[in-house]
Amino acid sequence: MKKNSNQNSKGPTRSTKARQVKLISQASRKNDKPDAQMLARLARMDPSLLRPVRHRSEEAQKNLLTIRVRAALVEARTGLVNTARGLARATGERLGSWFPPRRKISAGG
Numbered sequence: 001m002k003k004n005s006n007q008n009s010k011g012p013t014r015s016t017k018a019r020q021v022k023l024i025s026q027a028s029r030k031n032d033k034p035d036a037q038m039l040a041r042l043a044r045m046d047p048s049l050l051r052p053v054r055h056r057s058e059e060a061q062k063n064l065l066t067i068r069v070r071a072a073l074v075e076a077r078t079g080l081v082n083t084a085r086g087l088a089r090a091t092g093e094r095l096g097s098w099f100p101p102r103r104k105i106s107a108g109g
Contacts (some may be wrong), residue, residue: 021050 021042042049056064081100088095 021039039050044081084099086093
């Protein structure tokens with residue numbers, strides 16, 4: 001049986017978003033080691049001060065990766081199209097709305 005990654009031999013692992021802990025987010029020393037020490041102190045004093053973080057499922061992580069990859073590709077394509085138009089304009093040419101040619105994509109991919 002697969003062991004839950006959020007469990008260890010001493011019980012559930014607690015984590016939190018650092019921005020929600022003012023002692024860390026407003027600290028003048030920004031470093032992982034002091035932040036980790038502060039979280040450990042808070043957890044020992046009162047674990048209820050730390051809010052647990054719900055991790056994304058593997059499927060949700062894959063979906064998010066797909067979305068981010070697509071966004072990066074769209075951004076790169078836009079940059080290339082804008083560069084091509086700028087270079088054409090520098091030589092007195094003009095690339096119309098036909099450039100780049102558009103390809104219709106079916107809903108299935």
